[in-house]
Amino acid sequence: xxxxxxxxxxxxxxxxxxxxxxxxxxxxxxxxxxxxxxxxxxxxxxxxxxxxxxxxxxxxxxxxxxxxxxxxxxxxxxxxxxxxxxxxxxxxxxxxxxxxxxxxxxxxxxxxxxxxxxxxxxxxxxxxxxxxxxxxxxxxxxxxxxxxxxxxxxxxxxxxxxxxxxxxxxxxxxxxxxxxxxxxxxxxxxxxxxxxxxxxxxxxxxxxxxxxxxxxxxxxxxxxxxxxxxxxxxxxxxxxxxxxx
Amino acid sequence: xxxxxxxxxxxxxxxxxxxxxxxxxxxxxxxxxxxxxxxxxxxxxxxxxxxxxxxxxxxxxxxxxxxxxxxxxxxxxxxxxxxxxxxxxxxxxxxxxxxxxxxxxxxxxxxxxxxxxxxxxxxxxxxxxxxxxxxxxxxxxxxxxxxxxxxxxxxxxxxxxxxxxxxxxxxxxxxxxxxxxxxxxxxxxxxxxxxxxxxxxxxxxxxxxxxxxxxxxxxxxxxxxxxxxxxxxxxxxxxx
Numbered sequence: 213x214x215x216x217x218x219x220x221x222x223x224x225x226x227x228x229x230x231x232x233x234x235x236x237x238x239x240x241x242x243x244x245x246x247x248x249x250x251x252x253x254x255x256x257x258x259x260x261x262x263x264x265x266x267x268x269x270x271x272x273x274x275x276x277x278x279x280x281x282x283x284x285x286x287x288x289x290x291x292x293x294x295x296x297x298x299x300x301x302x303x304x305x306x307x308x309x310x311x312x313x314x315x316x317x318x319x320x321x322x323x324x325x326x327x328x329x330x331x332x333x334x335x336x337x338x339x340x341x342x343x344x345x346x347x348x349x350x351x352x353x354x355x356x357x358x359x360x361x362x363x364x365x366x367x368x369x370x371x372x373x374x375x376x377x378x379x380x381x382x383x384x385x386x387x388x389x390x391x392x393x394x395x396x397x398x399x400x401x402x403x404x405x406x407x408x409x410x411x412x413x414x415x416x417x418x419x420x421x422x423x424x425x426x427x428x429x430x431x432x433x434x435x436x437x438x439x440x441x442x443x444x445x446x447x448x449x450x451x452x453x454x455x456x457x
Numbered sequence: 458x459x460x461x462x463x464x465x466x467x468x469x470x471x472x473x474x475x476x477x478x479x480x481x482x483x484x485x486x487x488x489x490x491x492x493x494x495x496x497x498x499x500x501x502x503x504x505x506x507x508x509x510x511x512x513x514x515x516x517x518x519x520x521x522x523x524x525x526x527x528x529x530x531x532x533x534x535x536x537x538x539x540x541x542x543x544x545x546x547x548x549x550x551x552x553x554x555x556x557x558x559x560x561x562x563x564x565x566x567x568x569x570x571x572x573x574x575x576x577x578x579x580x581x582x583x584x585x586x587x588x589x590x591x592x593x594x595x596x597x598x599x600x601x602x603x604x605x606x607x608x609x610x611x612x613x614x615x616x617x618x619x620x621x622x623x624x625x626x627x628x629x630x631x632x633x634x635x636x637x638x639x640x641x642x643x644x645x646x647x648x649x650x651x652x653x654x655x656x657x658x659x660x661x662x663x664x665x666x667x668x669x670x671x672x673x674x675x676x677x678x679x680x681x682x683x684x685x686x687x688x689x690x691x692x693x694x695x696x697x
Binding site: 272273276277278279280281282284285288289290291292293375378379380381382383385386393396406407410411413414417418421422 | 629634647
């Protein structure tokens with residue numbers, strides 16, 4: 213196999229043109245999945261026995277079965293019923309992009325809900341009690357005490373899940389969404405240069421994941437100032453004053 | 458024909474072939490776990506080694522195989538392997554295209570991914586082994602190999618069990634993607650059954666349910682193994 217730089221470059225340019233589609237799938241499904249996951253976590257943590265059982269079943273089903281079969285079930289399975297084809301959901305369920313987003317979101321919601329629950333469980337009960345003793349309740353307690361601790365705790369697991377989601381968007385190519393992997397396949401059917409095109413596509417995914425890992429590390433750094441070493445300087449006294457003020 | 462007949466074991470039922478395909482999924486996952494165990498051991502050794510190039514190579518491997526989409530890795534192994542096999546065929550004066558067997562391609566591809574995850578599991582398990590025990594072994598005169606065999610290996614195997622359970626579950630789901638190479642495992646078989654009967658919903662639900670059975674059962678097996686292994690720990694590790 214000769215090393216054809218011009219071909220690799222033109223392939224790279226063509227595949228980069230499909231990156232917005234991959235990122236679109238990723239952003240839509242992760243944020244929609246987060247909304248679903250919030251609901252499921254709420255059902256699990258503070259719902260009654262019925263809602264809690266629903267949350268458990270949801271997590272069991274969507275984490276226990278493969279994403280590909282969920283995606284095919286939504287894309288091919290639902291369209292089989294005339295009732296679905298005549299309903300107002302049909303414009304959504306007919307479109308490969310929105311089907312892929314829905315499947316990815318439903319799947320990641322199961323994983324994200326478990327991550328959120330883990331984060332909530334890591335909040336020490338004495339901190340909540342202290343907050344209550346200081347007169348906080350409801351949303352204020354959540355915003356000031358629970359959420360900051362839970363988010364910080366859940367962040368590493370959340371970054372892992374986000375990376376998995378970037379990789380999972382490749383499955384959308386199997387329901388005819390032209391993201392990076394799908395475009396790579398189309399290029400291969402035109403050029404028959406399988407290895408080069410797939411290698412360039414892999415490189416693009418690695419670059420995307422590298423950038424996301426860096427960004428998440430930055431967020432983690434910003435959200436955990438208490439774990440960093442304090443700067444030893446004269447301003448240390450002023451810092452304590454800020455805490456009281 | 459009712460749906461019971463379709464998934465049953467009768468003349469037109471797909472029950473038997475779906476169960477066979479479930480076995481195929483288990484087989485390809487088990488093969489990939491074995492390949493991954495070998496790779497994972499080598500790569501974790503590289504990551505823990507004193508040599509800088511070896512560490513760099515180990516890190517590069519785990520970054521690439523955990524960062525690239527599983528689907529792409531399967532395509533790369535399947536098509537790349539087939540190209541290599543065809544080249545060998547031409548060298549042996551065989552004209553035409555030769556494909557890598559899809560079972561082998563799938564097991565290698567999922568094994569390459571699993572190896573990256575297993576390397577991290579083994580590395581963590583190695584670091585969990587108490588340094589004091591290694592020093593004690595050295596002080597009574599055990600050599601490197603003996604230390605590995607008597608002190609390190611038994612404990613690494615025990616500590617890595619929970620992590621291996623996670624890797625198994627990941628590989629089980631990755632094995633669905635092997636369906637793109639045409640291997641008649643559970644995903645591919647559900648797809649074919651769905652397509653030929655036009656009962657997409659039914660067969661994807663049945664396929665999904667069979668995957669749920671597999672993941673639940675393997676969860677049980679690993680839970681049992683972990684409880685069993687926890688008995689051998691002197692400390693409260695792994696106990697309730």
